[in-house]
Amino acid sequence: MAASALPVDPLWPRAGSWPTASETVGPIDLAVLGIPTWRASLSPTGAHATPAAIRDALRRYSPFAASLDGRNVDELVIADFGDVPDPDGTEGERRASERMTEAVARSTLTIAIGGDNAATVPAALGSWGDSISTAGLVTLDAHHDLRDGVSNGSPVRRLLEAGLDGRRVVQVGIADFANSKAYTDRAREGGITVVRRDELHRRSMTDVIATALSIAGAAGGPIHVDIDVDVCDRSVAPACPASVPGGLAAHEVREAARAAGSDPRVRSIDITEIDALADAPDGRTVRLAALCVLEIAAGLAARPPVSSAAGPTATRL
Numbered sequence: 001m002a003a004s005a006l007p008v009d010p011l012w013p014r015a016g017s018w019p020t021a022s023e024t025v026g027p028i029d030l031a032v033l034g035i036p037t038w039r040a041s042l043s044p045t046g047a048h049a050t051p052a053a054i055r056d057a058l059r060r061y062s063p064f065a066a067s068l069d070g071r072n073v074d075e076l077v078i079a080d081f082g083d084v085p086d087p088d089g090t091e092g093e094r095r096a097s098e099r100m101t102e103a104v105a106r107s108t109l110t111i112a113i114g115g116d117n118a119a120t121v122p123a124a125l126g127s128w129g130d131s132i133s134t135a136g137l138v139t140l141d142a143h144h145d146l147r148d149g150v151s152n153g154s155p156v157r158r159l160l161e162a163g164l165d166g167r168r169v170v171q172v173g174i175a176d177f178a179n180s181k182a183y184t185d186r187a188r189e190g191g192i193t194v195v196r197r198d199e200l201h202r203r204s205m206t207d208v209i210a211t212a213l214s215i216a217g218a219a220g221g222p223i224h225v226d227i228d229v230d231v232c233d234r235s236v237a238p239a240c241p242a243s244v245p246g247g248l249a250a251h252e253v254r255e256a257a258r259a260a261g262s263d264p265r266v267r268s269i270d271i272t273e274i275d276a277l278a279d280a281p282d283g284r285t286v287r288l289a290a291l292c293v294l295e296i297a298a299g300l301a302a303r304p305p306v307s308s309a310a311g312p313t314a315t316r317l
Contacts, residue, residue, distance in 0.1 A: 016058030018078040029076040031107035034083030035096045037115035040151045043241035046277030051113045053276035057290035065298045073297040093122045100126025109300050114272035116152035124224040127268035136168040136216025141228035142175040146183045166190035170212035173231040205252050209259040222267035225260040230273045239278050239285035257292040261299025
């Protein structure tokens with residue numbers, strides 16, 4: 001059943017009916033921007049279709065979160081900044097970075113929806129601006145993304161070359177048999193902190209993310225979090241070309257998304273690597289990504305109140 005054909009119940013509102021940025025006046029709590037990169041993917045992908053699919057999937061869920069003391073996350077001011085047209089290549093990345101900068105300037109937290117993992121480069125650079133020398137990066141990913149060249153396998157290497165300090169990069173969920181020795185050595189030599197998938201069996205995800213954000217935020221700069229959904233087990237993320245059996249469970253990535261959204265040091269988050277055109281018939285990967293959007297919103301809603309002098313938004317739920 002398409003989201004547009006879902007039943008209407010005035011007592012069961014649906015998430016995702018958010019105004020556009022142009023319709024929103026004043027401070028924005030949460031901005032949503034589509035960066036549908038796909039042309040340089042190492043695997044054939046229809047990831048350009050994913051932002052629209054996630055927006056559609058949001059309609060399947062309620063904005064209500066009992067864990068937020070019975071509040072709706074869309075009591076936040078949420079604005080949709082639309083999609084960046086053709087964000088691949090040099091000019092496309094420039095446009096995407098500029099749009100990301102605009103969204104970040106108007107909001108407390110911005111979610112960039114990919115697209116393949118190449119979207120992380122303009123999302124992070126547009127978010128950090130001139131603060132890259134003090135910025136931090138946390139990735140939830142089965143892969144190091146340190147490959148040579150320009151592709152969805154190279155965003156972390158490209159950000160390091162742009163000026164990001166590897167000592168403030170933390171990679172969570174790195175999987176055995178999904179990386180090479182050469183790129184693992186490159187991560188170590190770059191000072192990157194790596195939390196392997198097997199370590200997560202012994203630690204809570206909330207604790208792991210808290211530690212990761214402390215490392216990434218050590219210089220006091222803004223943090224970008226990259227949620228590459230192929231960090232998840234292939235059973236819950238079949239639409240991710242490189243997801244592997246044994247990856248994160250759905251509840252783990254949802255917990256990580258909420259933890260990231262709740263930390264005031266996090267300025268931006270991306271959700272990437274889903275090929276909406278290759279999803280299971282039940283749409284499970286796209287639906288998981290939509291839930292991650294809502295978990296991030298719930299985390300933001302749980303942040304402590306901030307003063308008007310502290311940023312663009314003066315209130316929190």
